[in-house]
Amino acid sequence: MRSVDVLIVGASLSGAAAAKRLVDAGLETIVIERKQLPRHKICSGILSPRGHRFLLENFGPLPPEVLHEPTSCRGVTFHFPCMVPMPMDFFGGTTPHLHRRYSDHWAIRQSGAEIHDQTSFVGLQDRGDHVMVSARSRGEPVEYRARQVIGADGPSSLVTRALYPDYPQSIPWFFVGQKFHRIIECPLDPQYFHFWFHPGLGHYTWSHARDGRQIVGVGFKRGDNFARKHRTVVDYLADKHGVRLEPEDDDDEGCGENFGPSLINRYVFGKGNVLITGQAAGFLNMIGEGMSCALHSGAISGEAVVEAGLRNRPVQDMYRRMIASEVRRTSDQWNPLKVAFERPHEADFPAALMALGWRDRAKVIRDIWNFLVLYKEFKWGRQILRAALQRPLIGGYSMQRWL
Numbered sequence: 306m307r308s309v310d311v312l313i314v315g316a317s318l319s320g321a322a323a324a325k326r327l328v329d330a331g332l333e334t335i336v337i338e339r340k341q342l343p344r345h346k347i348c349s350g351i352l353s354p355r356g357h358r359f360l361l362e363n364f365g366p367l368p369p370e371v372l373h374e375p376t377s378c379r380g381v382t383f384h385f386p387c388m389v390p391m392p393m394d395f396f397g398g399t400t401p402h403l404h405r406r407y408s409d410h411w412a413i414r415q416s417g418a419e420i421h422d423q424t425s426f427v428g429l430q431d432r433g434d435h436v437m438v439s440a441r442s443r444g445e446p447v448e449y450r451a452r453q454v455i456g457a458d459g460p461s462s463l464v465t466r467a468l469y470p471d472y473p474q475s476i477p478w479f480f481v482g483q484k485f486h487r488i489i490e491c492p493l494d495p496q497y498f499h500f501w502f503h504p505g506l507g508h509y510t511w512s513h514a515r516d517g518r519q520i521v522g523v524g525f526k527r528g529d530n531f532a533r534k535h536r537t538v539v540d541y542l543a544d545k546h547g548v549r550l551e552p553e554d555d556d557d558e559g560c561g562e563n564f565g566p567s568l569i570n571r572y573v574f575g576k577g578n579v580l581i582t583g584q585a586a587g588f589l590n591m592i593g594e595g596m597s598c599a600l601h602s603g604a605i606s607g608e609a610v611v612e613a614g615l616r617n618r619p620v621q622d623m624y625r626r627m628i629a630s631e632v633r634r635t636s637d638q639w640n641p642l643k644v645a646f647e648r649p650h651e652a653d654f655p656a657a658l659m660a661l662g663w664r665d666r667a668k669v670i671r672d673i674w675n676f677l678v679l680y681k682e683f684k685w686g687r688q689i690l691r692a693a694l695q696r697p698l699i700g701g702y703s704m705q706r707w708l
Protein backbone atom coordinates (compact mmCIF):
# COMPACT_ATOMS: atom_id res chain seq x y z
CA MET A 306 0.00 0.00 0.00
CA ARG A 307 1.30 3.46 -0.91
CA SER A 308 0.95 6.36 1.52
CA VAL A 309 0.95 9.84 0.03
CA ASP A 310 -0.06 13.36 0.97
CA VAL A 311 -2.70 13.65 -1.76
CA LEU A 312 -4.25 11.22 -4.21
CA ILE A 313 -5.95 12.70 -7.29
CA VAL A 314 -8.45 10.63 -9.28
CA GLY A 315 -8.38 11.51 -13.01
CA ALA A 316 -5.44 12.58 -15.18
CA SER A 317 -7.31 15.33 -17.00
CA LEU A 318 -6.99 19.10 -16.97
CA SER A 319 -8.56 19.64 -13.54
CA GLY A 320 -6.37 16.85 -12.14
CA ALA A 321 -3.26 18.37 -13.75
CA ALA A 322 -4.02 21.81 -12.35
CA ALA A 323 -4.61 20.44 -8.84
CA ALA A 324 -1.44 18.35 -9.07
CA LYS A 325 0.61 21.36 -10.14
CA ARG A 326 -0.36 23.35 -7.03
CA LEU A 327 0.29 20.42 -4.70
CA VAL A 328 3.64 19.46 -6.20
CA ASP A 329 4.74 23.10 -6.19
CA ALA A 330 3.96 23.21 -2.45
CA GLY A 331 6.12 20.13 -1.87
CA LEU A 332 3.31 17.63 -1.24
CA GLU A 333 3.78 14.07 -2.43
CA THR A 334 1.02 13.61 -5.00
CA ILE A 335 -0.15 10.60 -7.01
CA VAL A 336 -2.63 10.81 -9.88
CA ILE A 337 -4.54 7.65 -10.77
CA GLU A 338 -6.13 7.38 -14.22
CA ARG A 339 -8.33 4.49 -15.32
CA LYS A 340 -7.22 4.61 -18.96
CA GLN A 341 -3.84 4.03 -20.51
CA LEU A 342 -2.10 7.37 -21.19
CA PRO A 343 -2.16 9.22 -23.49
CA ARG A 344 -5.89 8.62 -23.46
CA HIS A 345 -8.74 9.64 -25.74
CA LYS A 346 -11.20 12.27 -24.48
CA ILE A 347 -14.31 13.21 -26.42
CA CYS A 348 -14.12 17.00 -26.76
CA SER A 349 -14.18 19.72 -29.42
CA GLY A 350 -10.96 21.00 -27.87
CA ILE A 351 -11.69 24.72 -28.29
CA LEU A 352 -9.86 26.20 -25.32
CA SER A 353 -11.13 29.56 -24.11
CA PRO A 354 -8.62 32.44 -23.84
CA ARG A 355 -8.73 32.16 -20.06
CA GLY A 356 -7.90 28.45 -20.28
CA HIS A 357 -5.11 29.25 -22.71
CA ARG A 358 -3.59 31.75 -20.31
CA PHE A 359 -3.77 29.19 -17.52
CA LEU A 360 -1.87 26.58 -19.55
CA LEU A 361 0.80 29.06 -20.62
CA GLU A 362 1.32 30.44 -17.14
CA ASN A 363 1.35 27.09 -15.36
CA PHE A 364 2.70 24.57 -17.83
CA GLY A 365 4.57 26.66 -20.40
CA PRO A 366 4.24 27.04 -24.18
CA LEU A 367 2.07 24.41 -25.87
CA PRO A 368 4.04 21.91 -27.97
CA PRO A 369 2.71 21.54 -31.55
CA GLU A 370 1.64 17.90 -31.06
CA VAL A 371 -1.07 18.92 -28.56
CA LEU A 372 -3.03 20.74 -31.30
CA HIS A 373 -5.51 19.66 -33.93
CA GLU A 374 -5.70 21.15 -37.42
CA PRO A 375 -6.79 23.98 -37.70
CA THR A 376 -4.51 24.69 -34.78
CA SER A 377 -6.49 27.69 -33.57
CA CYS A 378 -10.01 29.03 -33.39
CA ARG A 379 -11.09 32.65 -33.83
CA GLY A 380 -14.40 32.40 -32.04
CA VAL A 381 -17.94 31.07 -32.17
CA THR A 382 -20.60 31.61 -34.84
CA PHE A 383 -24.20 31.30 -33.71
CA HIS A 384 -26.77 30.24 -36.31
CA PHE A 385 -30.54 30.65 -36.12
CA PRO A 386 -33.61 29.55 -38.10
CA CYS A 387 -33.74 33.07 -39.61
CA MET A 388 -30.36 32.26 -41.26
CA VAL A 389 -28.62 35.35 -39.90
CA PRO A 390 -25.13 34.19 -38.81
CA MET A 391 -23.64 35.87 -35.77
CA PRO A 392 -19.85 35.44 -35.57
CA MET A 393 -18.13 36.44 -32.32
CA ASP A 394 -14.36 36.59 -32.01
CA PHE A 395 -12.77 35.61 -28.72
CA PHE A 396 -11.35 38.45 -26.68
CA GLY A 397 -7.61 38.69 -27.19
CA GLY A 398 -7.33 36.84 -30.50
CA THR A 399 -7.35 33.19 -31.48
CA THR A 400 -7.21 30.27 -29.04
CA PRO A 401 -5.69 26.80 -29.42
CA HIS A 402 -7.64 23.85 -30.77
CA LEU A 403 -6.48 21.19 -28.33
CA HIS A 404 -5.99 17.55 -29.14
CA ARG A 405 -7.13 16.28 -25.75
CA ARG A 406 -5.32 12.99 -26.01
CA TYR A 407 -1.99 14.81 -26.06
CA SER A 408 -2.73 18.11 -24.32
CA ASP A 409 -3.99 16.43 -21.16
CA HIS A 410 -1.05 14.04 -21.09
CA TRP A 411 1.38 16.92 -21.57
CA ALA A 412 -0.28 18.94 -18.76
CA ILE A 413 -0.31 16.08 -16.28
CA ARG A 414 3.37 15.34 -16.95
CA GLN A 415 4.23 19.04 -16.60
CA SER A 416 2.57 19.01 -13.15
CA GLY A 417 5.40 16.85 -11.80
CA ALA A 418 3.04 14.44 -10.00
CA GLU A 419 3.55 10.68 -10.01
CA ILE A 420 1.09 9.13 -12.45
CA HIS A 421 -0.44 5.66 -12.19
CA ASP A 422 -2.40 5.00 -15.37
CA GLN A 423 -4.66 2.00 -16.02
CA THR A 424 -5.66 2.38 -12.38
CA SER A 425 -9.38 2.83 -11.64
CA PHE A 426 -10.81 4.33 -8.51
CA VAL A 427 -13.24 1.88 -6.88
CA GLY A 428 -14.11 3.26 -3.43
CA LEU A 429 -12.93 5.14 -0.36
CA GLN A 430 -13.21 5.35 3.39
CA ASP A 431 -12.56 8.62 5.17
CA ARG A 432 -11.09 7.75 8.58
CA GLY A 433 -10.83 11.30 9.88
CA ASP A 434 -7.07 11.87 9.68
CA HIS A 435 -6.58 9.97 6.42
CA VAL A 436 -8.52 8.38 3.56
CA MET A 437 -8.19 4.79 2.38
CA VAL A 438 -8.74 4.44 -1.36
CA SER A 439 -9.30 1.15 -3.13
CA ALA A 440 -8.55 0.91 -6.84
CA ARG A 441 -7.84 -1.64 -9.53
CA SER A 442 -4.58 -1.45 -11.40
CA ARG A 443 -4.41 -3.56 -14.56
CA GLY A 444 -7.04 -5.84 -13.07
CA GLU A 445 -5.36 -6.20 -9.66
CA PRO A 446 -6.71 -4.61 -6.46
CA VAL A 447 -4.49 -1.85 -5.00
CA GLU A 448 -4.82 0.40 -1.97
CA TYR A 449 -3.64 3.93 -1.26
CA ARG A 450 -3.56 5.86 1.99
CA ALA A 451 -3.76 9.64 1.54
CA ARG A 452 -4.28 12.64 3.80
CA GLN A 453 -6.60 14.09 1.19
CA VAL A 454 -8.24 12.86 -2.00
CA ILE A 455 -9.29 15.04 -4.94
CA GLY A 456 -11.93 13.68 -7.31
CA ALA A 457 -11.11 15.11 -10.74
CA ASP A 458 -12.81 12.26 -12.56
CA GLY A 459 -15.23 14.09 -14.84
CA PRO A 460 -19.01 14.12 -15.32
CA SER A 461 -19.75 10.53 -14.27
CA SER A 462 -17.50 10.81 -11.21
CA LEU A 463 -17.27 7.66 -9.10
CA VAL A 464 -15.70 9.71 -6.31
CA THR A 465 -18.88 11.83 -6.20
CA ARG A 466 -21.01 8.68 -6.20
CA ALA A 467 -18.95 7.21 -3.38
CA LEU A 468 -19.77 10.25 -1.22
CA TYR A 469 -23.28 11.01 -2.46
CA PRO A 470 -24.90 7.94 -4.04
CA ASP A 471 -28.09 9.88 -4.90
CA TYR A 472 -26.44 12.93 -6.46
CA PRO A 473 -26.60 11.74 -10.10
CA GLN A 474 -30.40 11.43 -9.84
CA SER A 475 -30.75 14.97 -8.52
CA ILE A 476 -29.23 16.87 -11.45
CA PRO A 477 -30.08 17.27 -15.17
CA TRP A 478 -28.26 14.96 -17.62
CA PHE A 479 -28.13 14.84 -21.34
CA PHE A 480 -26.22 12.99 -24.01
CA VAL A 481 -24.01 14.29 -26.78
CA GLY A 482 -22.76 12.45 -29.82
CA GLN A 483 -20.56 13.41 -32.73
CA LYS A 484 -19.80 11.90 -36.11
CA PHE A 485 -16.88 12.68 -38.42
CA HIS A 486 -17.25 13.29 -42.16
CA ARG A 487 -14.81 13.74 -45.01
CA ILE A 488 -15.57 17.09 -46.59
CA ILE A 489 -16.69 17.50 -50.20
CA GLU A 490 -17.55 21.16 -49.81
CA CYS A 491 -18.04 23.17 -46.63
CA PRO A 492 -18.82 26.89 -46.69
CA LEU A 493 -18.82 27.06 -42.84
CA ASP A 494 -15.73 29.06 -41.84
CA PRO A 495 -13.19 26.55 -40.43
CA GLN A 496 -11.79 29.26 -38.16
CA TYR A 497 -14.99 29.22 -36.04
CA PHE A 498 -16.88 26.81 -33.82
CA HIS A 499 -20.47 26.74 -35.17
CA PHE A 500 -23.49 26.41 -32.89
CA TRP A 501 -27.19 26.31 -33.83
CA PHE A 502 -30.04 27.75 -31.77
CA HIS A 503 -32.64 25.81 -33.69
CA PRO A 504 -35.58 23.92 -32.14
CA GLY A 505 -35.90 21.75 -35.26
CA LEU A 506 -32.37 20.39 -34.80
CA GLY A 507 -32.20 19.79 -31.05
CA HIS A 508 -31.11 21.60 -27.95
CA TYR A 509 -27.38 21.28 -28.59
CA THR A 510 -26.14 21.25 -32.17
CA TRP A 511 -22.62 22.06 -33.31
CA SER A 512 -20.16 21.61 -36.16
CA HIS A 513 -16.51 22.44 -36.80
CA ALA A 514 -13.51 21.40 -38.84
CA ARG A 515 -10.88 19.03 -37.46
CA ASP A 516 -7.94 17.33 -39.14
CA GLY A 517 -9.50 17.44 -42.64
CA ARG A 518 -12.92 16.26 -41.50
CA GLN A 519 -16.10 18.01 -40.40
CA ILE A 520 -17.55 17.15 -37.01
CA VAL A 521 -21.35 17.12 -36.79
CA GLY A 522 -22.51 16.93 -33.19
CA VAL A 523 -25.90 16.74 -31.52
CA GLY A 524 -27.26 16.75 -28.00
CA PHE A 525 -30.15 14.46 -27.17
CA LYS A 526 -32.22 13.09 -24.31
CA ARG A 527 -31.83 9.57 -22.96
CA GLY A 528 -33.80 7.29 -25.26
CA ASP A 529 -33.55 9.58 -28.34
CA ASN A 530 -32.15 8.12 -31.52
CA PHE A 531 -28.65 9.62 -32.05
CA ALA A 532 -28.39 8.44 -35.68
CA ARG A 533 -31.72 10.05 -36.60
CA LYS A 534 -30.87 13.33 -34.83
CA HIS A 535 -27.51 13.41 -36.56
CA ARG A 536 -29.05 12.73 -39.98
CA THR A 537 -31.50 15.62 -39.49
CA VAL A 538 -28.57 17.97 -38.86
CA VAL A 539 -26.53 16.70 -41.83
CA ASP A 540 -29.55 17.20 -44.13
CA TYR A 541 -30.13 20.69 -42.69
CA LEU A 542 -26.49 21.67 -43.21
CA ALA A 543 -26.70 20.50 -46.83
CA ASP A 544 -30.01 22.21 -47.49
CA LYS A 545 -29.43 25.55 -45.71
CA HIS A 546 -25.66 25.99 -45.68
CA GLY A 547 -24.54 24.10 -48.80
CA VAL A 548 -22.39 21.72 -46.72
CA ARG A 549 -21.64 18.56 -48.72
CA LEU A 550 -20.18 15.73 -46.71
CA GLU A 551 -19.23 12.13 -47.34
CA PRO A 552 -21.15 9.55 -45.25
CA GLU A 553 -19.86 9.49 -41.70
CA ASP A 554 -16.73 7.52 -40.82
CA ASP A 555 -17.25 4.72 -38.34
CA ASP A 556 -15.44 6.33 -35.39
CA ASP A 557 -18.47 8.19 -34.01
CA GLU A 558 -18.65 8.70 -30.26
CA GLY A 559 -20.86 9.99 -27.50
CA CYS A 560 -21.20 10.33 -23.74
CA GLY A 561 -23.47 11.51 -20.93
CA GLU A 562 -22.98 15.02 -19.60
CA ASN A 563 -23.95 16.43 -16.18
CA PHE A 564 -25.08 19.55 -17.96
CA GLY A 565 -26.74 21.96 -15.63
CA PRO A 566 -25.29 22.00 -12.08
CA SER A 567 -23.59 25.32 -12.90
CA LEU A 568 -26.90 26.63 -14.22
CA ILE A 569 -28.92 25.67 -11.15
CA ASN A 570 -26.08 26.18 -8.63
CA ARG A 571 -26.07 22.50 -7.60
CA TYR A 572 -22.31 22.03 -7.30
CA VAL A 573 -20.82 19.21 -5.30
CA PHE A 574 -17.51 19.86 -3.53
CA GLY A 575 -17.02 16.85 -1.29
CA LYS A 576 -16.94 15.93 2.39
CA GLY A 577 -14.27 15.61 5.05
CA ASN A 578 -10.90 14.93 3.45
CA VAL A 579 -12.33 14.36 -0.03
CA LEU A 580 -12.67 17.27 -2.48
CA ILE A 581 -14.47 17.16 -5.84
CA THR A 582 -13.38 19.44 -8.66
CA GLY A 583 -13.65 20.15 -12.40
CA GLN A 584 -16.68 18.88 -14.27
CA ALA A 585 -17.23 16.28 -11.54
CA ALA A 586 -18.08 19.21 -9.25
CA GLY A 587 -20.49 20.61 -11.87
CA PHE A 588 -18.30 23.20 -13.59
CA LEU A 589 -19.39 23.66 -17.18
CA ASN A 590 -19.75 26.97 -18.94
CA MET A 591 -22.57 27.87 -21.28
CA ILE A 592 -22.49 26.02 -24.63
CA GLY A 593 -20.43 23.27 -23.02
CA GLU A 594 -17.03 24.94 -22.59
CA GLY A 595 -15.54 23.14 -19.62
CA MET A 596 -11.76 23.22 -19.88
CA SER A 597 -11.10 26.68 -18.44
CA CYS A 598 -13.27 26.10 -15.37
CA ALA A 599 -11.79 22.59 -14.97
CA LEU A 600 -8.31 24.10 -14.89
CA HIS A 601 -9.19 26.90 -12.50
CA SER A 602 -11.33 24.85 -10.12
CA GLY A 603 -8.69 22.11 -10.13
CA ALA A 604 -6.00 24.61 -9.18
CA ILE A 605 -8.23 25.99 -6.40
CA SER A 606 -8.77 22.49 -4.97
CA GLY A 607 -5.00 22.02 -4.81
CA GLU A 608 -4.52 25.45 -3.24
CA ALA A 609 -7.23 24.69 -0.67
CA VAL A 610 -5.36 21.56 0.45
CA VAL A 611 -2.10 23.52 0.75
CA GLU A 612 -3.73 26.45 2.61
CA ALA A 613 -5.67 24.20 4.97
CA GLY A 614 -2.41 22.46 5.92
CA LEU A 615 -0.54 25.73 6.44
CA ARG A 616 -3.29 27.32 8.53
CA ASN A 617 -4.43 24.16 10.28
CA ARG A 618 -8.01 24.71 9.12
CA PRO A 619 -10.64 22.21 7.85
CA VAL A 620 -10.01 21.67 4.17
CA GLN A 621 -13.70 21.79 3.22
CA ASP A 622 -14.16 25.25 4.72
CA MET A 623 -11.10 26.45 2.91
CA TYR A 624 -12.15 24.95 -0.42
CA ARG A 625 -15.70 26.31 -0.29
CA ARG A 626 -14.52 29.82 0.44
CA MET A 627 -11.85 29.75 -2.22
CA ILE A 628 -14.06 28.19 -4.92
CA ALA A 629 -16.84 30.79 -4.57
CA SER A 630 -15.29 33.13 -7.16
CA GLU A 631 -15.14 30.34 -9.75
CA VAL A 632 -18.74 29.40 -8.99
CA ARG A 633 -19.84 32.96 -9.59
CA ARG A 634 -17.85 33.21 -12.81
CA THR A 635 -19.26 29.97 -14.21
CA SER A 636 -22.86 30.47 -13.14
CA ASP A 637 -22.91 34.09 -14.37
CA GLN A 638 -22.38 32.77 -17.88
CA TRP A 639 -25.92 31.43 -17.78
CA ASN A 640 -27.52 34.61 -16.54
CA PRO A 641 -29.16 36.55 -19.42
CA LEU A 642 -29.00 39.78 -17.43
CA LYS A 643 -25.27 39.32 -16.92
CA VAL A 644 -24.85 38.40 -20.59
CA ALA A 645 -26.69 41.55 -21.64
CA PHE A 646 -24.91 43.97 -19.31
CA GLU A 647 -21.67 42.53 -17.94
CA ARG A 648 -20.06 40.31 -20.60
CA PRO A 649 -19.32 37.19 -18.51
CA HIS A 650 -18.28 35.29 -21.67
CA GLU A 651 -14.99 35.48 -23.50
CA ALA A 652 -16.55 36.88 -26.63
CA ASP A 653 -18.73 39.94 -26.94
CA PHE A 654 -22.30 38.77 -27.50
CA PRO A 655 -23.95 42.20 -27.09
CA ALA A 656 -21.46 43.78 -29.54
CA ALA A 657 -22.06 41.00 -32.10
CA LEU A 658 -25.80 41.49 -31.78
CA MET A 659 -25.52 45.25 -32.13
CA ALA A 660 -23.34 44.83 -35.23
CA LEU A 661 -26.38 43.38 -37.04
CA GLY A 662 -28.83 45.63 -38.84
CA TRP A 663 -32.00 46.25 -36.80
CA ARG A 664 -34.13 43.86 -38.90
CA ASP A 665 -31.66 41.01 -38.48
CA ARG A 666 -31.26 41.82 -34.80
CA ALA A 667 -35.01 41.56 -34.31
CA LYS A 668 -35.07 38.19 -36.10
CA VAL A 669 -32.19 36.85 -33.97
CA ILE A 670 -33.78 38.02 -30.71
CA ARG A 671 -37.06 36.38 -31.75
CA ASP A 672 -35.24 33.10 -32.55
CA ILE A 673 -33.34 33.10 -29.24
CA TRP A 674 -36.58 33.75 -27.39
CA ASN A 675 -38.30 30.91 -29.26
CA PHE A 676 -35.40 28.59 -28.49
CA LEU A 677 -35.15 29.40 -24.79
CA VAL A 678 -38.79 29.86 -23.90
CA LEU A 679 -41.06 28.17 -26.39
CA TYR A 680 -39.03 25.09 -27.30
CA LYS A 681 -40.68 22.35 -25.23
CA GLU A 682 -37.70 19.98 -25.18
CA PHE A 683 -35.42 22.69 -23.86
CA LYS A 684 -36.84 23.02 -20.39
CA TRP A 685 -33.52 24.44 -19.14
CA GLY A 686 -34.24 27.54 -21.22
CA ARG A 687 -37.02 28.34 -18.81
CA GLN A 688 -34.73 27.43 -15.92
CA ILE A 689 -32.16 29.88 -17.23
CA LEU A 690 -34.70 32.67 -17.26
CA ARG A 691 -36.08 31.70 -13.86
CA ALA A 692 -32.58 31.51 -12.37
CA ALA A 693 -31.75 34.94 -13.78
CA LEU A 694 -34.89 36.48 -12.37
CA GLN A 695 -34.35 34.87 -8.97
CA ARG A 696 -30.85 36.27 -8.66
CA PRO A 697 -30.42 40.01 -8.60
CA LEU A 698 -27.91 41.28 -11.14
CA ILE A 699 -25.26 41.78 -8.48
CA GLY A 700 -26.44 38.91 -6.27
CA GLY A 701 -24.42 35.94 -5.15
CA TYR A 702 -24.96 32.21 -5.32
CA SER A 703 -26.12 30.60 -2.12
CA MET A 704 -23.61 28.09 -0.77
CA GLN A 705 -26.53 26.25 0.80
CA ARG A 706 -27.33 24.68 -2.52
CA TRP A 707 -23.90 23.04 -2.74
CA LEU A 708 -23.16 19.54 -1.49
Ligand SMILES: Cc1cc2nc3c(=O)[nH]c(=O)nc-3n(C[C@H](O)[C@H](O)[C@H](O)COP(=O)(O)OP(=O)(O)OC[C@H]3O[C@@H](n4cnc5c(N)ncnc54)[C@H](O)[C@@H]3O)c2cc1C
Pocket residue numbers: 314315316317318319320337338339340344346347348349350351352353424425426427457458459460462463481483522560562582583584585588589593594595596597599
Ligand atom coordinates in the same frame (compact mmCIF):
# COMPACT_ATOMS: atom_id res chain seq x y z
C1 LIG B 1 -18.54 16.46 -27.21
C2 LIG B 1 -17.88 17.39 -26.24
C3 LIG B 1 -17.30 18.55 -26.70
C4 LIG B 1 -16.67 19.43 -25.80
N1 LIG B 1 -16.07 20.52 -26.31
C5 LIG B 1 -15.44 21.39 -25.48
C6 LIG B 1 -14.72 22.50 -25.99
O1 LIG B 1 -14.63 22.71 -27.20
N2 LIG B 1 -14.11 23.33 -25.11
C7 LIG B 1 -14.17 23.11 -23.76
O2 LIG B 1 -13.60 23.91 -23.00
N3 LIG B 1 -14.83 22.05 -23.25
C8 LIG B 1 -15.44 21.18 -24.06
N4 LIG B 1 -16.08 20.08 -23.55
C9 LIG B 1 -16.11 19.91 -22.09
C10 LIG B 1 -14.77 19.42 -21.57
O3 LIG B 1 -14.34 18.30 -22.32
C11 LIG B 1 -14.88 19.02 -20.09
O4 LIG B 1 -15.64 19.97 -19.39
C12 LIG B 1 -13.51 18.93 -19.42
O5 LIG B 1 -12.71 17.96 -20.05
C13 LIG B 1 -13.66 18.56 -17.95
O6 LIG B 1 -12.38 18.32 -17.42
P1 LIG B 1 -12.18 17.48 -16.10
O7 LIG B 1 -10.73 17.54 -15.80
O8 LIG B 1 -13.10 17.98 -15.05
O9 LIG B 1 -12.66 16.00 -16.42
P2 LIG B 1 -12.47 15.03 -17.66
O10 LIG B 1 -11.83 15.74 -18.80
O11 LIG B 1 -13.79 14.39 -17.92
O12 LIG B 1 -11.44 13.95 -17.15
C14 LIG B 1 -11.72 13.03 -16.13
C15 LIG B 1 -10.60 12.01 -16.11
O13 LIG B 1 -10.86 11.08 -15.06
C16 LIG B 1 -10.66 9.77 -15.54
N5 LIG B 1 -11.50 8.87 -14.74
C17 LIG B 1 -12.86 8.77 -14.75
N6 LIG B 1 -13.27 7.83 -13.88
C18 LIG B 1 -12.14 7.35 -13.29
C19 LIG B 1 -11.91 6.35 -12.31
N7 LIG B 1 -12.93 5.63 -11.76
N8 LIG B 1 -10.65 6.09 -11.93
C20 LIG B 1 -9.60 6.77 -12.47
N9 LIG B 1 -9.76 7.72 -13.42
C21 LIG B 1 -11.03 8.01 -13.83
C22 LIG B 1 -11.09 9.85 -16.99
O14 LIG B 1 -10.59 8.78 -17.77
C23 LIG B 1 -10.50 11.19 -17.39
O15 LIG B 1 -9.18 11.09 -17.80
C24 LIG B 1 -16.68 19.15 -24.41
C25 LIG B 1 -17.28 17.99 -23.94
C26 LIG B 1 -17.86 17.10 -24.84
C27 LIG B 1 -18.47 15.83 -24.31
